[in-house]
Amino acid sequence: EVQLVESGGGSVQPGGSLRLSCAASGFTFSNYWMHWVRQAPGKGLVWVSRINIDGSSTYYADSVKGRFTVSRDNAKNTLYLQMNSLRAEDTAVYYCARPLGDSGYDFGYWGQGTLVTVSS
Amino acid sequence: NFMLTQPHSVSESPGKTVTISCTRRSGSIASNYVQWYQQRPGSAPTIVIYEDNQRPSGVPDRFSGSIDSSSKSASLTISGLKTEDEADYYCQSYGVFGTGTKVTVL
Numbered sequence: 001e002v003q004l005v006e007s008g009g010g011s012v013q014p015g016g017s018l019r020l021s022c023a024a025s026g027f028t029f030s031n032y033w034m035h036w037v038r039q040a041p042g043k044g045l046v047w048v049s050r051i052n053i054d055g056s057s058t059y060y061a062d063s064v065k066g067r068f069t070v071s072r073d074n075a076k077n078t079l080y081l082q083m084n085s086l087r088a089e090d091t092a093v094y095y096c097a098r099p100l101g102d103s104g105y106d107f108g109y110w111g112q113g114t115l116v117t118v119s120s
Numbered sequence: 121n122f123m124l125t126q127p128h129s130v131s132e133s134p135g136k137t138v139t140i141s142c143t144r145r146s147g148s149i150a151s152n153y154v155q156w157y158q159q160r161p162g163s164a165p166t167i168v169i170y171e172d173n174q175r176p177s178g179v180p181d182r183f184s185g186s187i188d189s190s191s192k193s194a195s196l197t198i199s200g201l202k203t204e205d206e207a208d209y210y211c212q213s214y215g216v217f218g219t220g221t222k223v224t225v226l
Contacts, residue, residue, distance in 0.1 A: 037217075045157070045165065047215040061215065062121075100170055105214045106155045108176065110164040 002026040002109045004096050009114030016086050016118070022079040022096030022111055030054075030074035033103045036081050038092035039113075048094070049081065052103070064090075086118045122146040124211050124218035131224035136201050140221045142194040142211030149187050152214040154194040156185055160207045168209075169196060201225050 008020040022034070036048040049060045049070040058070050069082040079096050093113040100108030125143045132138045142154065154172050157165035167176055169185035172194065182202075187194045194213075198205055206225045211218035 044220040045159075045210050045212070045217040047212075047217060050215075059215075095164055100167070100176065104153075105212075106153065106167065106170045107157070107165070107212070108167050108170065110166070112164055 002098065004098065004109060004111035006094065006096055006111045006114040009094065009116045011117045011119065012086055013120050014087060014118055017082070017084045018086065018116060020081040020083065020094055020096075020114060020116070022081075024077045024079065024096075024098070027098070029072075029077040031102050032098050034070075034072060034079045035097045035099075035105075035107060036070060036079075037095045037097055037107060037110075038090075039095070040089075040092040043092075046092075047105075050105070051079070083116070086116075088118050090116060091118045092116060122213075122216060124213060124216055126209075126211060126218040126221045128219075129222040129224065131226055132201055133226045134201050134203060137197060137199045138201060138223060139198075140196045140209055140211075140223070142196070142218045144192050144194075144213065148189060149192045149194055149213075150189050154185065154187060155212045156183075156194075156196045157210045157212065158205075158207045159210065165210065198223070 003025045005023045035050045051058050051070045067085045071080045095113045096111045097107035098109040156169040159165040168183045172187050173185040182200045184197045209221050
């Protein structure tokens with residue numbers, strides 16, 4: 001069974017940093033692209049970032065480009081999102097997601113999410 | 121980048137059929153596959169349609185998807201509505217999510 005478990009969320013002041021993790025199990029992690037998607041409280045879903053199977057290709061939404069970095073450790077079956085220069089508008093539940101197939105922009109499997117709150 | 125616009129809300133009675141539209145104003149709706157997600161309150165989204173009209177295993181055949189290039193729209197149809205279908209629904213194409221539709225089962 002595919003399982004994705006996010007961690008690392010919490011409260012941080014504007015301008016601060018946070019690193020989210022997503023532990024994957026139930027599938028061969030190194031064979032799949034991975035994504036981060038976020039959802040501000042009471043708002044819709046927003047795609048944040050994606051990474052290919054070996055981390056050599058990454059892509060970001062304009063709203064986080066230059067501030068967030070996605071990476072992965074295939075030996076640890078873990079996806080990361082390093083978030084720097086955080087802003088109030090980054091407050092959201094962050095989900096990691098896996099496509100149904102080995103690549104692509106569909107989100108067939110989701111974690112339970114981790115809440116990031118940016119506030120002074 | 122493009123946007124995907126959905127109606128804010130739709131409501132219908134149990135047993136009836138509801139259709140949610142997802143309109144792409146810029147570019148062709150057929151340029152990238154469209155997916156649909158269901159999100160119940162307090163839960164992560166789950167996929168109900170992928171690649172325009174494919175149902176993942178475990179999703180009831182009451183859920184169906186389609187695209188209409190002439191209207192630049194994708195649609196999700198839920199037939200035989202059940203109270204458990206009450207949720208928010210989002211379309212998605214490439215790295216863009218729709219605005220979301222709240223489905224209320226009266």
